[in-house]
Amino acid sequence: MVNRPPEFCPYCGEALSPVDPPTTHYCAACDDAVFYNPIPTTRLAVLDGESILLVKVDSPDADLWGTPGGMVEAGENPDEAGARELKEETTLTVNPDDLVLFDVRSFAKFGTTHKTVLAYAVDVTDVRGTPKADNEVAAARFWSASELARVEDRLLTSWPTAYKDVGWWVENARAALE
Numbered sequence: 001m002v003n004r005p006p007e008f009c010p011y012c013g014e015a016l017s018p019v020d021p022p023t024t025h026y027c028a029a030c031d032d033a034v035f036y037n038p039i040p041t042t043r044l045a046v047l048d049g050e051s052i053l054l055v056k057v058d059s060p061d062a063d064l065w066g067t068p069g070g071m072v073e074a075g076e077n078p079d080e081a082g083a084r085e086l087k088e089e090t091t092l093t094v095n096p097d098d099l100v101l102f103d104v105r106s107f108a109k110f111g112t113t114h115k116t117v118l119a120y121a122v123d124v125t126d127v128r129g130t131p132k133a134d135n136e137v138a139a140a141r142f143w144s145a146s147e148l149a150r151v152e153d154r155l156l157t158s159w160p161t162a163y164k165d166v167g168w169w170v171e172n173a174r175a176a177l178e
């Protein structure tokens with residue numbers, strides 16, 4: 001699978017013909033189809049009261065934060081991917097069985113990278129450890145919507161409108177846990 005519209009066959013390198021773009025393309029040399037599909041991704045809303053755990057993207061030009069998460073790997077269930085990404089990014093551990101699915105949607109990041117996001121809620125009481133930025137992120141801490149509104153930092157600009165609103169995350173994740 002590729003994560004931008006394919007022009008060349010990923011197996012033999014020949015130019016592809018569009019069959020049903022943007023999803024289906026054809027390689028004459030391989031006599032086979034090449035598909036361009038959304039990437040399955042998980043996001044975790046770890047709630048502590050009215051605050052939510054956010055991780056800071058390792059970017060030099062902006063103070064951008066997002067909920068922890070990442071791409072589902074081959075052979076992995078989405079909830080297991082969420083637990084793994086949480087540990088990789090923040091050192092926190094959670095049992096995948098304690099994650100409650102509350103939102104699923106597809107969107108195109110920067111218009112080209114299509115993602116299907118499964119968003120899970122979990123209360124901080126079901127999570128073990130203290131958030132600490134690990135290899136993949138620059139910082140990890142809890143924020144309330146009002147705290148984040150008082151600083152220049154913001155949520156990822158490549159996200160759909162709802163996802164750029166801390167209040168949306170807290171409200172919907174909390175509703176799923178009650």
Ligand SMILES: [Zn+2]
Nearest residue numbers: 009012027030
């Ligand atoms: Zn080919």
